[in-house]
Amino acid sequence: MEKDLYRQRELSRIKEDIQRNVYKFTRNPLSIVGLSLVCMIIFIATFAPYISPHPQSAGKYVNFYETCKPPSLAHPFGTDRFGRDVLTRTLYGYRYSLGMAAMVISIMGPIGIVLGLIAGYYRNSWVDTVIMRATDIFIAVPPLLLALAVCSVLTPSIFNAMLAICVAWWPWYARMLYEITCSLKNEFFVQAAELTGASTFHILFREIIPNCLAPILTKMSLDVGWVILIGSALSFVGLGAQPPTPDLGTLVADASSYLPELWWEAVFPAFAIMLVVLAFNLFGDGIDDMLGEEKGG
Amino acid sequence: MPTPLLDIRDLHVWFRVFKGFLRVLDGINFAVWPGEKVGLVGEMGCGKTTTMKAIMRILPIPPATIRGGEILFGGKDILRMGQGQLQKIRREKISMIFQDPTAALNPVFKIGTQLQDVISCTSESERSLKNEDIKARTIQVLKEVSLPDPERMLENYPIQLSGGMRQRICISTALVSAKELLIADEPGTSLDVTIKDQILRLIGEIVEKRGTSVILISHALGAVRNMTDRVYVMYAGSMVEAAKTKDLFDNPLHPYSQGLIAATPKLTGGGVGEGIPGRIPEYIDPPAGCRFHPRCEHVMPICSDKKPPFFEANEDHQVACFLFQNDR
Amino acid sequence: MRNTVLTVDQLKKYFVTRQGTVKAVDGISFSVEEGEIFGLVGESGSGKSTVAYTVVGMYRPTEGKIIYRGTDIGQESKRRSKEIKKDIQIVFQDPGTSLNPKRTIRQILELPLKVHNLGTNEKKPLERAEELLEMVQLPASYMYKYPTMIGGGERQMVGIARALATDPSFVILDEPTSALDVSVQAKIISMLIQFQKKFELAYLFITHDLSLMRNVASRIAIMYLGKICEVARASEFFENPLHPYTQMLLSSIHVITDKEEALKPKKVVSKGEIPSPVNVPPGCSFHLRCPRKMDICSKEDPVAIEVSKGHRVRCHLYGAKVI
Numbered sequence: 001m002e003k004d005l006y007r008q009r010e011l012s013r014i015k016e017d018i019q020r021n022v023y024k025f026t027r028n029p030l031s032i033v034g035l036s037l038v039c040m041i042i043f044i045a046t047f048a049p050y051i052s053p054h055p056q057s058a059g060k061y062v063n064f065y066e067t068c069k070p071p072s073l074a075h076p077f078g079t080d081r082f083g084r085d086v087l088t089r090t091l092y093g094y095r096y097s098l099g100m101a102a103m104v105i106s107i108m109g110p111i112g113i114v115l116g117l118i119a120g121y122y123r124n125s126w127v128d129t130v131i132m133r134a135t136d137i138f139i140a141v142p143p144l145l146l147a148l149a150v151c152s153v154l155t156p157s158i159f160n161a162m163l164a165i166c167v168a169w170w171p172w173y174a175r176m177l178y179e180i181t182c183s184l185k186n187e188f189f190v191q192a193a194e195l196t197g198a199s200t201f202h203i204l205f206r207e208i209i210p211n212c213l214a215p216i217l218t219k220m221s222l223d224v225g226w227v228i229l230i231g232s233a234l235s236f237v238g239l240g241a242q243p244p245t246p247d248l249g250t251l252v253a254d255a256s257s258y259l260p261e262l263w264w265e266a267v268f269p270a271f272a273i274m275l276v277v278l279a280f281n282l283f284g285d286g287i288d289d290m291l292g293e294e295k296g297g
Numbered sequence: 298m299p300t301p302l303l304d305i306r307d308l309h310v311w312f313r314v315f316k317g318f319l320r321v322l323d324g325i326n327f328a329v330w331p332g333e334k335v336g337l338v339g340e341m342g343c344g345k346t347t348t349m350k351a352i353m354r355i356l357p358i359p360p361a362t363i364r365g366g367e368i369l370f371g372g373k374d375i376l377r378m379g380q381g382q383l384q385k386i387r388r389e390k391i392s393m394i395f396q397d398p399t400a401a402l403n404p405v406f407k408i409g410t411q412l413q414d415v416i417s418c419t420s421e422s423e424r425s426l427k428n429e430d431i432k433a434r435t436i437q438v439l440k441e442v443s444l445p446d447p448e449r450m451l452e453n454y455p456i457q458l459s460g461g462m463r464q465r466i467c468i469s470t471a472l473v474s475a476k477e478l479l480i481a482d483e484p485g486t487s488l489d490v491t492i493k494d495q496i497l498r499l500i501g502e503i504v505e506k507r508g509t510s511v512i513l514i515s516h517a518l519g520a521v522r523n524m525t526d527r528v529y530v531m532y533a534g535s536m537v538e539a540a541k542t543k544d545l546f547d548n549p550l551h552p553y554s555q556g557l558i559a560a561t562p563k564l565t566g567g568g569v570g571e572g573i574p575g576r577i578p579e580y581i582d583p584p585a586g587c588r589f590h591p592r593c594e595h596v597m598p599i600c601s602d603k604k605p606p607f608f609e610a611n612e613d614h615q616v617a618c619f620l621f622q623n624d625r
Numbered sequence: 626m627r628n629t630v631l632t633v634d635q636l637k638k639y640f641v642t643r644q645g646t647v648k649a650v651d652g653i654s655f656s657v658e659e660g661e662i663f664g665l666v667g668e669s670g671s672g673k674s675t676v677a678y679t680v681v682g683m684y685r686p687t688e689g690k691i692i693y694r695g696t697d698i699g700q701e702s703k704r705r706s707k708e709i710k711k712d713i714q715i716v717f718q719d720p721g722t723s724l725n726p727k728r729t730i731r732q733i734l735e736l737p738l739k740v741h742n743l744g745t746n747e748k749k750p751l752e753r754a755e756e757l758l759e760m761v762q763l764p765a766s767y768m769y770k771y772p773t774m775i776g777g778g779e780r781q782m783v784g785i786a787r788a789l790a791t792d793p794s795f796v797i798l799d800e801p802t803s804a805l806d807v808s809v810q811a812k813i814i815s816m817l818i819q820f821q822k823k824f825e826l827a828y829l830f831i832t833h834d835l836s837l838m839r840n841v842a843s844r845i846a847i848m849y850l851g852k853i854c855e856v857a858r859a860s861e862f863f864e865n866p867l868h869p870y871t872q873m874l875l876s877s878i879h880v881i882t883d884k885e886e887a888l889k890p891k892k893v894v895s896k897g898e899i900p901s902p903v904n905v906p907p908g909c910s911f912h913l914r915c916p917r918k919m920d921i922c923s924k925e926d927p928v929a930i931e932v933s934k935g936h937r938v939r940c941h942l943y944g945a946k947v948i
Contacts, residue, residue: 340806340807340808340809341777341805341806459898459899460669461898462898489668489669489833489899490668490833490835490874490877490878491668491873491874491877491899492898492899493877494877494878494879495896497879516806516807517807517879518807518881519836519878519879519880519881520879522879522880522881523879546881546882556808557807557808558881559811560807560808560810560811561807561836561881562810562811562814562834562836562837562839562840563836563839563840563880563881563882563884563885564835564836564839564863564875564878564880564885564888564889565839565882565884565885565888566839566840566859566860566863567840568815568840569810569811569814569815569837569840570811570815571811571812571815572807572808572809572810572811572812572813572815573808573811573812576776576778576779577776
């Protein structure tokens with residue numbers, strides 16, 4: 001019976017927390033714009049095969065009766081030189097781009113986080129030196145260059161492009177967590193847990209990590225835009241997705257040599273890239289507003 | 298009866314938050330006469346700093362809103378003044394010393410630079426001073442607050458100084474522009490006892506010399522007792538008692554004031570009691586009527602119904618409590 | 626004759642920094658007996674918090690011994706036995722930072738219980754946590770709140786509940802009420818004294834507020850720049866302060882009744898500031914500010930002398946009057 005009472009109280013507190021977070025998020029109308037766009041893009045990426053007008057355009061398809069048609073009712077974004085519907089390919093493009101970003105961030109994020117956490121907690125020990133010097137080395141090279149370098153020694157494919165970005169991405173999380181952990185390590189609540197005899201695992205993952213969530217989530221959100229941009233850049237130079245895979249970067253790359261006559265082939269996918277980056281940026285700002293300040297109860 | 302220098306009348310300040318409004322200030326009445334030292338005593342969260350920020354008009358306007366009342370300074374309402382007049386008052390008439398001297402000084406500029414900025418912005422006559430004169434003035438200002446070796450002090454950065462010295466510098470900058478009223482918000486609170494004593498004495502001396510009025514805000518009763526002529530006691534956004542300092546400490550009338558004094562540890566021993574039962578009310582839904590009534594042992598039915606105004610209990614001793622309603 | 630719970634012998638803690646060696650604690654000796662409240666008073670730079678942190682195990686002593694019930698505990702807490710960690714607890718000064726803002730009160734209170742496997746047999750950790758909350762007079766509904774949702778005084782009560790969760794016998798209180806208002810302070814202090822009597826605890830109580838100390842501690846030591854200047858029973862300390870620093874401090878306090886004014890020593894104007902612990906003056910560290918300085922004070926560091934029973938002073942003024 002008492003358990004139920006506590007359950008109730010806990011649930012009501014959780015509900016209140018959610019309400020407060022929603023309030024903070026919605027203070028800035030742009031965040032709502034970002035959220036809507038993100039939702040729309042995720043929807044498109046998930047259901048692309050069902051909502052595109054000409055799903056066959058996404059794969060190996062050729063229709064010489066419809067080549068190089070400018071935007072019309074049947075093909076709102078026009079067709080490319082193989083007769084494929086640009087709208088469909090753009091929608092599928094979101095699928096590949098978003099999928100790649102999700103994979104990179106969800107794998108490299110945690111790896112970088114854990115490394116940074118451990119390095120920060122064991123500051124000034126050999127663990128710190130090894131991890132952070134490795135981080136320094138990777139950070140010293142700009143991400144795009146690093147990804148290019150890795151890609152160029154592997155066979156070009158979308159999977160290898162993802163791998164290359166992974167290699168370039170983890171150090172940023174490591175460094176961010178290192179800094180946060182170093183400063184949190186000396187807080188009294190961490191000391192209190194240590195003095196009581198809590199295990200290191202508990203301190204790292206139950207005391208320190210919850211206090212890092214805000215910058216982590218914000219960064220992840222903003223990173224989606226970055227990963228898509230870099231992935232697109234890799235595809236643009238031919239090291240990422242190979243034809244006929246409709247990755248957004250490949251679309252722009254293929255079409256760029258036909259500008260300005262067949263402008264619709266390049267312009268619409270380019271706008272699509274811009275839209276997804278903008279969406280995640282606005283959304284990331286909203287997350288920052290929501291989780292960032294903790295002043296006043 | 299001469300007019301007060303500062304007269305706050307029925308001030309209401311609310312703050313907009315997620316769940317509604319925080320009704321922080323609930324009809325504040327507060328007056329300071331020229332040359333007076335007035336204390337404002339109250340615990341954390343009672344609204345003292347909000348009141349002072351309202352006077353200086355540095356409240357963050359959203360989320361804060363001023364729901365009513367006036368703040369008369371020299372007869373003119375500060376709340377309705379234009380920017381020009383307001384700037385003039387901030388430059389020349391009123392100044393504030395903040396609680397934390399470290400936060401009040403810019404860490405990337407030298408002391409000399411910061412002082413010069415203040416001096417050259419202050420008044421017409423000061424603004425037209427030449428550089429050498431400004432430097433001489435900064436040294437003079439530092440000497441007034443008994444800082445050793447003023448010449449060298451000008452070249453220091455705030456981080457090189459101790460807390461006591463930083464507080465003195467804040468006092469000196471405040472005094473440059475405070476010709477009529479100085480608001481000291483918990484001065485010396487973050488400092489050691491011996492240094493705090495020095496700082497309070499310093500403020501007292503300078504203020505006596507110049508005839509400036511002072512509002513001394515503190516949650517520590519001891520400092521207020523020794524440095525002020527009159528005291529206001531504040532609780533949860535209302536003034537509950539106002540009296541001459543000696544009268545308040547010899548004969549506190551409001552149950553809250555009595556509770557505060559009883560809870561203050563004394564050098565003669567005797568324990569600290571159990572404190573005041575209950576807790577400070579939430580401003581989002583404050584108690585009706587007298588805001589102290591849920592914690593008061595003398596509570597009467599009328600207390601939850603109407604808000605008590607100031608009653609004149611003795612000469613120059615006012616209490617906002619219905620216990621004193623029928624007194625002369 | 627009560628048992629001695631804690632003995633600190635010539636404890637030193639130095640920190641090596643770029644500006645030089647900070648002698649935070651420079652040769653402290655004192656002892657705390659069973660069931661007593663021992664007070665440590667001092668201003669900033671005195672080293673009182675460092676003493677607390679070293680005793681509880683946050684720092685390793687540079688020199689000297691800390692003996693707890695016969696065991697030498699002069700190591701960091703990582704190396705101490707679980708029984709010691711259970712038996713010695715600390716309440717920190719700032720309730721805002723001593724509780725993890727992302728953990729609920731229930732999680733905070735259950736941690737020490739789970740670490741030490743308390744409350745598995747008869748009572749579950751949740752029930753014990755409820756009991757603790759009740760003990761500090763907080764409503765059970767607080768279990769699921771975060772520290773940011775409750776007031777400073779209440780947070781400090783949670784901190785105290787957490788310290789008492791493991792049934793310790795020695796609690797260090799580092800300025801437990803300095804960040805709080807007077808009325809909340811009174812409530813917490815009265816609670817602390819109740820617990821002390823009920824659970825027969827020994828306290829090491831640290832504060833800079835002498836008026837508070839008067840009402841809490843039974844024996845008091847005053848520190849200046851890492852050394853103890855004077856130790857005495859509470860009444861003796863306030864009625865007959867011998868060390869000039871003690872007198873200076875007492876005369877600077879702002880009191881609120883005339884009776885207290887009468888008790889204060891004649892005004893010793895405090896001049897100067899506390900020197901940085903990196904640049905400790907030679908001889909007696911207080912001599913630069915001492916109104917009764919003699920020649921010897923700038924050359925030789927005085928040794929503590931027992932002036933009367935239980936009353937020790939470290940000052941050349943009393944050097945000749947050895948009993």
